[in-house]
Amino acid sequence: MPKEITLAKFAGFCYGVKRAVETVKKLKKENPERNICVLGELIHNTQVIEELRELGIESLKELPQKGNGICVVRSHGESPEVFEQIEKSGFEVYDLTCPDVKKVQQKAIELAKDGYYLVIVGKAKHPEVIAIKANADKYSDNVIVADCIEQLQPYEQELKEHKRIGVVVQTTQMISTLNEIITYLTPISKELHIANTICQSTSMRQKEARELAKTNDLVIVAGSKKSANTTHLAEILTDITTTIHIESEQELDKYTDLIEKSQKIAITAGASTPQNIIENVIKTISNM
Ligand code: SF4
Numbered sequence: 001m002p003k004e005i006t007l008a009k010f011a012g013f014c015y016g017v018k019r020a021v022e023t024v025k026k027l028k029k030e031n032p033e034r035n036i037c038v039l040g041e042l043i044h045n046t047q048v049i050e051e052l053r054e055l056g057i058e059s060l061k062e063l064p065q066k067g068n069g070i071c072v073v074r075s076h077g078e079s080p081e082v083f084e085q086i087e088k089s090g091f092e093v094y095d096l097t098c099p100d101v102k103k104v105q106q107k108a109i110e111l112a113k114d115g116y117y118l119v120i121v122g123k124a125k126h127p128e129v130i131a132i133k134a135n136a137d138k139y140s141d142n143v144i145v146a147d148c149i150e151q152l153q154p155y156e157q158e159l160k161e162h163k164r165i166g167v168v169v170q171t172t173q174m175i176s177t178l179n180e181i182i183t184y185l186t187p188i189s190k191e192l193h194i195a196n197t198i199c200q201s202t203s204m205r206q207k208e209a210r211e212l213a214k215t216n217d218l219v220i221v222a223g224s225k226k227s228a229n230t231t232h233l234a235e236i237l238t239d240i241t242t243t244i245h246i247e248s249e250q251e252l253d254k255y256t257d258l259i260e261k262s263q264k265i266a267i268t269a270g271a272s273t274p275q276n277i278i279e280n281v282i283k284t285i286s287n288m
Contacts, residue, residue, distance in 0.1 A: 005285060006216065008268035010208050012278055014201035016075045016098030017043050017271050021052075023096055024072055028057050035069025039086065040127065042074050043272040044224035067091040076127040077101045079134030100199040101128055104168050105135045107195045111166030112140035116193055117159055119152070120145045121181050122170025126228055129170050147177055149184045156188060163190040171199040172229035172271070174206065174236060201271060202229055209233055209268045213240035218262035220252075221245045222281050223270030230270025237268075249280040252288075259288055 013021070020042055028036045037058045041049050049059055060071070063085055071091035073083070075098040086093050097105075112118050118136050122129040124145040136143045142162065146152045147170075152159070159165060165185055169178050175198060185192055213219050219237045223230030224247055234245035242262070244255050252259065259265065265285060269278050 003262070003285070004264045005282060006212060006264070006266045007278070007282060008205070008208050008212055008266065010201070010205040011222075011267065011269040012271075012273050012275055014199070014205075014271035016100060016199075016201070019098070020075045020096045021048060023094075024052065024057055025055065027070060027072070027094065028055050031070065035067075036072070037067075037069065037091075038072040038074055039063060039078065039082070040074055040076075042072070044227035044230075044270075045272050045274060045277075046224075047277070048272075048274055063089055065089060070094050072096055074127075075101060077105060077131040078127075079131050080138065081134065082131075097131075098171070098199075100171050100197075100201075101131075104128075104171060104195075104197040105132050107197060108132050108136040108143075108168045109139055111168065111193060111195070112136040112138075112143060114166070115140075116164050116166030117142040117162040118144070118166045118168070119159075119181065119185065120168055120170070121147060121173055121178050123147055123228065124151075126170060128172075128228075132168065132170070146181065147173070149180060152181065152184060159185070160188045164193070165189040165191070166193045166195070168195045169197045170228070171197060172202050172232060173198055174232050175203070176236075205229070205268070205271070206233060206236055209237055209266075210240060212266040212268065213237045213243070216241060216262075216264040216266040218258060218264075219243045219266045219268065220281060220285070221268055221270070222277055223247065223273040227270045227272050230273065233268060233270060246281070248277050249284040252281070252284050256288065259285060
């Protein structure tokens with residue numbers, strides 16, 4: 001029997017990533033003589049980073065002391081200090097922070113200014129979270145990051161004493177993580193202000209993938225293992241059905257048996273996975 005292959009509607013680039021990639025390319029096209037670089041990798045995808053490099057757009061591992069031309073701030077955003085440093089080193093800043101990430105930063109500032117003890121639900125080392133925290137730190141000493149209860153427990157007494165707790169969320173977090181943290185905070189706070197700042201693109205992608213997982217024997221998640229939204233997607237689906245997370249179609253070889261015995265296969269992809277990788281995955285499975 002031929003296999004039934006379903007591609008998720010919300011697979012691949014989200015609007016924030018699409019905007020970042022298209023804008024950087026346009027910037028180079030309109031300024032061919034100027035140095036255009038990105039602080040960090042624009043997105044979690046080696047193919048796209050290589051394509052940008054070939055166009056003359058370098059990804060900077062760190063900010064040089066002296067720079068010239070345009071330095072792009074990627075969709076994860078940066079701290080106010082980094083913005084200042086970019087300008088000080090001689091670059092013109094081009095800010096491509098995703099508007100949804102900006103909203104989290106603004107909400108975090110607002111809650112910090114209003115005197116809430118701020119809990120940022122997210123991965124402490126993720127660049128987006130580092131920038132959100134740095135923005136809130138300017139207005140309060142009571143800002144912490146946690147993506148599980150164990151990370152909150154050392155602050156329990158402080159949180160209880162403070163009574164007013166504010167919560168914002170990394171845009172690509174799982175709703176289950178937010179729920180777990182709210183359940184922990186509710187009994188120890190007098191006033192709990194929750195801003196569910198998981199972005200719409202992430203919510204829709206996760207919701208659709210959950211539905212697909214319920215009706216398919218196997219779900220394939222394509223995208224970088226460094227990408228937060230892609231790894232969360234795979235984590236969510238693993239609890240529902242057999243799931244494999246691959247960076248590209250080349251990894252499918254390892255799963256030949258599994259793919260052969262699965263009749264209904266769904267494919268989804270993270271927000272930084274280019275269309276050609278998704279197409280190659282579909283082609284390879286169809287030919288198996
Ligand atoms: S995942 Fe959401 S917040 Fe992140 S770039 Fe895409 S749209 Fe923006």
